[in-house]
Amino acid sequence: MSGYWRDIFVGAKSLLTGLCITGREFFRPVVTEQYPYEAPTLPAHFRGHIELIGNEETGEPNCVVCNMCQMACPSGCIALTGERAPSGKGRVLTSYMLDFTTCSLCGLCVESCKFNALHFSREYNRVAFDKNVFQMDLMARLKEQNQCKP
Amino acid sequence: MMTHPFVRALIYLIGLMAFAGLNAAYLVWCERKGAARIQRRIGPCEVGWAGLLQPLADGLKLMTKQLLVPDGVDAALFRLAPVLAMLPGMVSLAVIPFSDTLQAREMELSALLIFAFASVGMLCVLLGGWASGNKFAIISSTRAVSQNLAYEIPMLLTVITIALIVGSLNLRDIAMEQQGNLFHWNLFRLEGWHILTMWISFIIFFICSIAETNRAPFDLAEAESELVAGYMTEYSSMGYGLFMMAEYINIVVGACLTATLFLGGWACPFGLAPGWWWFVLKIYVLIFTIIWVRWTYPRTQIYRLLNLSWKVMIPFSLVNLLITAGLVKFL
Numbered sequence: 001m002s003g004y005w006r007d008i009f010v011g012a013k014s015l016l017t018g019l020c021i022t023g024r025e026f027f028r029p030v031v032t033e034q035y036p037y038e039a040p041t042l043p044a045h046f047r048g049h050i051e052l053i054g055n056e057e058t059g060e061p062n063c064v065v066c067n068m069c070q071m072a073c074p075s076g077c078i079a080l081t082g083e084r085a086p087s088g089k090g091r092v093l094t095s096y097m098l099d100f101t102t103c104s105l106c107g108l109c110v111e112s113c114k115f116n117a118l119h120f121s122r123e124y125n126r127v128a129f130d131k132n133v134f135q136m137d138l139m140a141r142l143k144e145q146n147q148c149k150p
Numbered sequence: 151m152m153t154h155p156f157v158r159a160l161i162y163l164i165g166l167m168a169f170a171g172l173n174a175a176y177l178v179w180c181e182r183k184g185a186a187r188i189q190r191r192i193g194p195c196e197v198g199w200a201g202l203l204q205p206l207a208d209g210l211k212l213m214t215k216q217l218l219v220p221d222g223v224d225a226a227l228f229r230l231a232p233v234l235a236m237l238p239g240m241v242s243l244a245v246i247p248f249s250d251t252l253q254a255r256e257m258e259l260s261a262l263l264i265f266a267f268a269s270v271g272m273l274c275v276l277l278g279g280w281a282s283g284n285k286f287a288i289i290s291s292t293r294a295v296s297q298n299l300a301y302e303i304p305m306l307l308t309v310i311t312i313a314l315i316v317g318s319l320n321l322r323d324i325a326m327e328q329q330g331n332l333f334h335w336n337l338f339r340l341e342g343w344h345i346l347t348m349w350i351s352f353i354i355f356f357i358c359s360i361a362e363t364n365r366a367p368f369d370l371a372e373a374e375s376e377l378v379a380g381y382m383t384e385y386s387s388m389g390y391g392l393f394m395m396a397e398y399i400n401i402v403v404g405a406c407l408t409a410t411l412f413l414g415g416w417a418c419p420f421g422l423a424p425g426w427w428w429f430v431l432k433i434y435v436l437i438f439t440i441i442w443v444r445w446t447y448p449r450t451q452i453y454r455l456l457n458l459s460w461k462v463m464i465p466f467s468l469v470n471l472l473i474t475a476g477l478v479k480f481l
Contacts, residue, residue: 008462015447022188022446032192 040124047105048121052096052142059146061139062117065091069109069118075102078109093139100126100134162254166243173402174395175205177437184441215387223384224281231278232385232392238267238274239399246406247322249416249426260321261309264407265302268362271400272298275364275371278393279381290380293452294371297361300459301368305358307467308351311474312336312411315344321407325415329424335414342481350470352412354463356439359404361455363397365440367447368455375449405436 033040052061065082077099082091110118128134153161179194179201186193194201219225245260247253257263272295279291313319315336316327324336333340337352361368372380379385382393409415409432416429450458 004461018446019442022442025190026184026187026442028190030187030192031190034192034195 042122042124046120046122046124047107048123049098049100049103049105049126049136050109050118050138051121051145052093052138053117053119054142054146059142061093061096061142062115063093063096064115064117065093066115068112068114072108072112074106074108075104077102096138098136098138100136101131159254162244166240166254170240170243170399170402171395174398175209177398177401178208178394179205180437181441181444184438185445188442188445209391212388212391217387217389218384220384222283224283227277227281228384229389231274231281232389232396234277235271235274235396236392236399238271239396239403241267242403243399243406245321246403247325247410247415248429250326250424252426253322256322257320259319261313261319261324261407261411264321264403265306265309268400268403269298269302271396274396275381278385282381282384284384286377286379286383287381290371290373290377290383294364294381296452297364297368297370297455300456301358301361301463304354304459304463304467305362307464307471308355308358309411311347311351311467311471314471314474314478315339315342321410321415325410325417328414329417330414331417332414332419335412335417335419337412337414342477344474344477347470347473347477348412350466351474352408354467354470355412356408356436357463359408360440360443361459363400363404363440365397365401366444367450369449370452370455373449401437401440402433405433405440408436409433 052063054061063080063082065080067080070078070080079095079097079099080093081095082093084090085092105120107120110120126134182204183193183201185191194204197203197207219228242264244254245257245263247256275294276291279287279294282288309319312324316324318324318327328335328339332338333345336344337348338345339348364371371377372382377383379390382390385393406429409429413432413436416424416426418424418428
């Protein structure tokens, strides 16, 4: 019999607690983001596809073609070529192809780069019907970004 | 001003149908908005300002769909059930006293009439489920019947307590008896010390009215996760629409009944300016509570539901009835 009364009181109390919680939530602000109308704020460590970092003054890629990123990549989605610099010292990048279809965004390439030449882009909504779109020429992309600079 | 009884009946018919229709449409909107707020979402917001045209869009969508009558159903009963389902709610609204002067039909035993028609509503669920010839629908309708039977008993026992206090089953008399401020209402009635037990009656009645209208957490008849849509599984188009409308009209009737029996009908809590506006305010507060309850609790199980009724609500309402009878007799 004691269990009977305890069930009723404990049950009633828990029901009231539940009502209090939903009642409180009712008056708190909504958390929905109306996506197409409102862009989300990306977290600081968001990982888009990788892209090249250009020199702040010249806009040329910081890359010295050491091939460390290519070697670090477990999916083999990075292919880069370079040539001897005209000044005779070091190498310059001639092409940097990223196969984004196999990239798992592990970030080993960015970690392995010692020359501040790679970072993650903040692009979160890249979609396409054609997979060739994801064979990305990062040199061309950097050139575009340089043009946008003031 | 005297109007011809026929004209009066016609005006009330149109008024009540409009009231029922608007409520059925816009309570869906309120339900969705309320659910959204409780879950910290926005809810419908695309169709019209704040989604206010959403019910209209839903109605149009339902009407333009095909009313499918599958093979193997009892075609006549299958078509009859949703139409009949609308009936009890509409009839019950006719005897609800919205204010001193606003009542379609005053009659003795009007409270009893509402309960009688509530049972017809249960019958429609049974009919729809049976005619569908679908296992989900049949399980659902048998559940609905056992649930309604179990909850009608404590509900009627609490109504007897009201009848003992007021000495009438006429809803208008019951409301008239409670005119005045808060402490004249049946729920907080100081006279005769009924305040001591009436809150138990009120809680039992409110829980039963939620169970009678098949609302969550007692929505076992249309348990989506187990029974698809229960007795509505085979219905499409407005067949489904009518069942949905009936559900919301039943909620309105339940709220009206609770407001009349316990919350003083159209009386103002402070004894100022009584009128239909207070009645409407009370029913919408009650409806909001019903929506709030739905989005707070998960669905219960069938044996728990029956245990709650037979082991808790019925003993409590019986003891409550005895105490109330004692209070009425000896005070």
